[in-house]
Amino acid sequence: MAQNVLKFNNVSISYGQHMVLKDVNISIDGPGMTAIIGPNGGGKSTLLKAALGLIETQNGEILILGQKPHKSCSQIGYCPQEQKHDRFFPASVWEVAVSGRLGLNKGSLTYTKEDCQATEAALKQTGVWHLKNRPFGTVSGGERQKTIIARALCANPKLLILDEPFNAVDEQSQNDLYHLFAELAKRKSVIIVSHDTAAVAAICSDVYYVAAGNVRRPQNLTEFCAHGAHDKEEQIGNI
Amino acid sequence: MQNALIAALLCAVICGVVGAYVVSARLVFLSGSVSHATFGGVGLGYLLGFNPIIGAFIFALGGASILSLARERGVSEDTAAGALWPAGMALGALFIGLSAGYAPDLFSYLFGNILTVTSSDLWLLGSVVILTLALVLTFSRQLFLYCYDNEYAQTRGINTKMISLILFALIAIASVALIKVVGIILVIAMLSMPAGMARLFTNTLRKTALWAVIIAATVSIAGLVISFYLDLASGAAIVVLLAIVFAVAILLKNILKKL
Numbered sequence: 499m500a501q502n503v504l505k506f507n508n509v510s511i512s513y514g515q516h517m518v519l520k521d522v523n524i525s526i527d528g529p530g531m532t533a534i535i536g537p538n539g540g541g542k543s544t545l546l547k548a549a550l551g552l553i554e555t556q557n558g559e560i561l562i563l564g565q566k567p568h569k570s571c572s573q574i575g576y577c578p579q580e581q582k583h584d585r586f587f588p589a590s591v592w593e594v595a596v597s598g599r600l601g602l603n604k605g606s607l608t609y610t611k612e613d614c615q616a617t618e619a620a621l622k623q624t625g626v627w628h629l630k631n632r633p634f635g636t637v638s639g640g641e642r643q644k645t646i647i648a649r650a651l652c653a654n655p656k657l658l659i660l661d662e663p664f665n666a667v668d669e670q671s672q673n674d675l676y677h678l679f680a681e682l683a684k685r686k687s688v689i690i691v692s693h694d695t696a697a698v699a700a701i702c703s704d705v706y707y708v709a710a711g712n713v714r715r716p717q718n719l720t721e722f723c724a725h726g727a728h729d730k731e732e733q734i735g736n737i
Numbered sequence: 738m739q740n741a742l743i744a745a746l747l748c749a750v751i752c753g754v755v756g757a758y759v760v761s762a763r764l765v766f767l768s769g770s771v772s773h774a775t776f777g778g779v780g781l782g783y784l785l786g787f788n789p790i791i792g793a794f795i796f797a798l799g800g801a802s803i804l805s806l807a808r809e810r811g812v813s814e815d816t817a818a819g820a821l822w823p824a825g826m827a828l829g830a831l832f833i834g835l836s837a838g839y840a841p842d843l844f845s846y847l848f849g850n851i852l853t854v855t856s857s858d859l860w861l862l863g864s865v866v867i868l869t870l871a872l873v874l875t876f877s878r879q880l881f882l883y884c885y886d887n888e889y890a891q892t893r894g895i896n897t898k899m900i901s902l903i904l905f906a907l908i909a910i911a912s913v914a915l916i917k918v919v920g921i922i923l924v925i926a927m928l929s930m931p932a933g934m935a936r937l938f939t940n941t942l943r944k945t946a947l948w949a950v951i952i953a954a955t956v957s958i959a960g961l962v963i964s965f966y967l968d969l970a971s972g973a974a975i976v977v978l979l980a981i982v983f984a985v986a987i988l989l990k991n992i993l994k995k996l
Contacts, residue, residue, distance in 0.1 A: 550892050571894035578889060587885050588761050588936060588945050597882045601893040607875060633940035649889075 502564065503528040503657045503687040504549060506713075509558035511544055518544045522558070522713045524706060528657065528687025531679060533698040535691075536708035542691050545708060546661055550576060563656060572601055575650030575658040579665060583642070585635035591645050592630040595621055598649035613652075620652035621645070625674060640671025647678070658688045676701055738965065744854040745957035745975075747862040748918045748927070751869055753950030755911040756932030758904060761942055762884035765929045767804050770818035771905070772912035772924035774800035774825025779846050779921070780832030789846060793921075794913045796825060801905035809898055849920035849972030851961060858917055865914040869907060873946075876903055881942055918957070919972035926976040927953065934986045956982055 506524040510517065519541050526532050536542050547553045548560055551567030562570040575598070598620075599613040609617075621627040624644040629637055634645065643663060650658055660679070664672050680701055682688055692698045698705075707714050759768045778792030785792075800821050807817035833840050845853065854862075873880065882890040883900040891897050908928070915924045935948035960975030967974075 552888065552891055568894070571892060574892065576889065576892045578886070583886060584763075588940050588942050589881070589885055590941055593881065593941060594885070597878065597885070597889075598893070600878055600882055600890070600895060607877075609878070653893075 501528055501656075501687075502526070503562065504689065505559075505561040506545075506549075507559045507561075509548065509560060510556045511548055511553065512556055518711055519548070519713070520711045524713060526687065526689065526704065529683060529685055530704065531683035531688045531690065531702045532704040532706065533690050533692060533702035534706045534708060535693065535695050535698060538693055540709040541711050541713075542693070542708045543661070545713070546659065546691055549659065550574065570657075572653065573656045575653055575655030577646050577650045577658070577660045577663060579662045583634075583646075587635065589634045590630065591621070591626060591632050591634050591637060591641075592617070594634045594645055595630075595648045595652060598652045602653060616654060617648070617652045620648040623651060624648040624678065638668070638671075639666040640668050640674075643667050643671065643675070647675070651682075656686060658682060658686055659691070660688065661691045662693070663690060664692065738852070740854045740856065740859060741851045741961055741971070742958060743859055744851055744862055744918060745961055746954050747859070747866050748915055749931075749950050749954035749957055750866050751862075751911045751914050752927040753931055753935075753948075753953045754869055754873055754946045755907050756928045756949050756953075757935070757942055757946035758880060758884055759908065759928050760932040760936055761945060762904075764904075764908070765925065767814055767818045767905075768908045768912070768928050769925040770822035770825075771797055771800045771804065771908050772915075772921060772928070773822045775912055775916065776829030776846075776921050777825040777827075777832070778829075779843075780829035780836075783840050783843075784832040784836040789842075790913065790916065793846075793916060794909075797909035797912050798906065800825060801909035802902065805898075805901045805905040809901055845920065846916060847920045847922050848970055849916065849918050849923065851918045851971045851975075852965070854917055862914055862917075865910055869910065872903055872907060876900060880904060884942075919976055923972050923976045926979060930976075930979045930983050931956070934983050937986055937990045952982070 502525060504524060504526040506522045509519060509522045511519040522545065534542055534545065544553065548555055549562065549567060560567055563573050596609055596613060596617040599609060599616060603610050603613060618627065621630060624647050626641050626644045626648065629641060634642065637645070647663070663675060667675065679688055679690070690698050690702065705716060707716060759765055775793035775797045778794065778796030779789040782789030782792035803821060804814065804817055808814055833843065879890070879895050879900045880903070882893070882895065883897055883904065887897060911928060912924050915927050919927055931953035932945060932949040934952050935945045939945045939948055956979050957975050960978040961971055963969065963978065964971040964974035
């Protein structure tokens with residue numbers, strides 16, 4: 499049964515005097531896969547951070563699974579851009595992945611058996627279980643990305659938000675991730691944020707285009723995705 | 738000498754555990770500014786006639802809180818640390834200048850003198866060890882995620898402001914505890930070098946902390962014995978020995994890499 503997973507009602511966000519998002523309206527139902535695309539600097543990351551409760555909105559309301567963002571933390575699996583991590587931080591693949599369980603068992607000082615079982619299942623699902631004892635900084639870009647996705651999955655979230663999941667990932671890993679996301683989207687809501695239209699067009703059922711602080715939703719997805727990035731504004735205008 | 742050896746072991750636990758976070762989260766410069774800011778508190782103690790260590794503790798916690806707030810509010814950490822470092826030292830110099838008469842033991846606050854550690858100092862160090870271990874063991878998962886991926890920690894509903902304050906409070910407490918051993922100016926060496934050395938050969942935060950404690954304990958005791966028999970300043974001897982061992986460790990790591 500379809501459930502509303504993400505709703506932006508007339509949301510505006512500005513950094514100082516600079517308006518980054520203006521009167522944005524979004525309504526995403528799940529399960530399924532939705533892409534948020536647009537050029538770099540268009541407002542995708544701001545939109546994402548607002549949805550995760552990391553930045554305040556000036557106007558409007560954001561609801562995740564019917565609740566305010568900070569109240570729905572345990573139901574969101576977030577996968578940030580891989581490049582943001584310090585590769586030299588002393589952490590194993592396991593330690594990175596299991597940290598996704600934080601916030602679920604609040605009374606416990608250590609990870610529980612349930613935490614370990616969920617993390618093992620997530621690492622096996624993303625195909626990096628055999629690397630669990632390897633230092634996170636020494637595995638390949640694709641393997642790090644899969645670990646970060648496992649970290650998001652191990653909390654068994656209803657909504658999975660993936661920020662540029664195909665960056666710095668080789669072709670084989672990209673194919674693996676496509677299949678994994680498609681499989682996950684059958685029972686969860688998956689939102690992929692990307693500037694690469696071609697990469698997400700084939701696997702997403704819905705697309706929002708973010709540029710210059712405005713968010714629009716093309717009606718004809720196939721035709722929209724067939725055009726180059728520079729034609730997008732014109733395309734949206736014609737819809 | 739017996740008190741000095743016990744103090745060296747207790748300080749090794751403090752600087753090894755806290756140093757692992759300082760080095761891994763790249764907080765060496767920030768920690769240096771907190772430890773140097775304590776000089777303002779020492780000066781205030783001389784001026785107002787109370788124990789300078791209490792003043793150092795107040796300034797360390799105040800400085801750590803300022804840096805923690807700066808970090809949370811997006812102010813450049815480097816700039817905040819760069820301001821706190823000389824401001825604390827300058828305040829200390831002003832307070833000492835304004836206080837009447839001679840400032841006894843000033844040199845030992847700046848460069849440490851572990852041979853003058855008393856039984857009450859040992860009780861204080863023991864309490865700091867217990868407090869440090871209690872905080873780190875209670876919040877180990879949150880501290881790990883905060884240091885590794887602060888933004889992601891927020892998305893998991895972790896109170897990152899509180900974790901940031903705990904981390905900086907640990908640095909502040911460690912800075913004050915280490916003053917007796919190596920002095921204000923050399924504290925940062927104890928927080929960075931043992932953990933930095935351990936980091937060369939370990940891949941997890943827990944192992945880094947464990948090996949940093951072992952390295953700090955071994956080098957501190959060796960430095961203490963050398964300084965005792967050669968009649969050298971103990972804090973300086975420990976830090977110079979640490980620097981030599983660190984340099985050898987880097988060379989060894991490079992040789993092992995090429996094999």
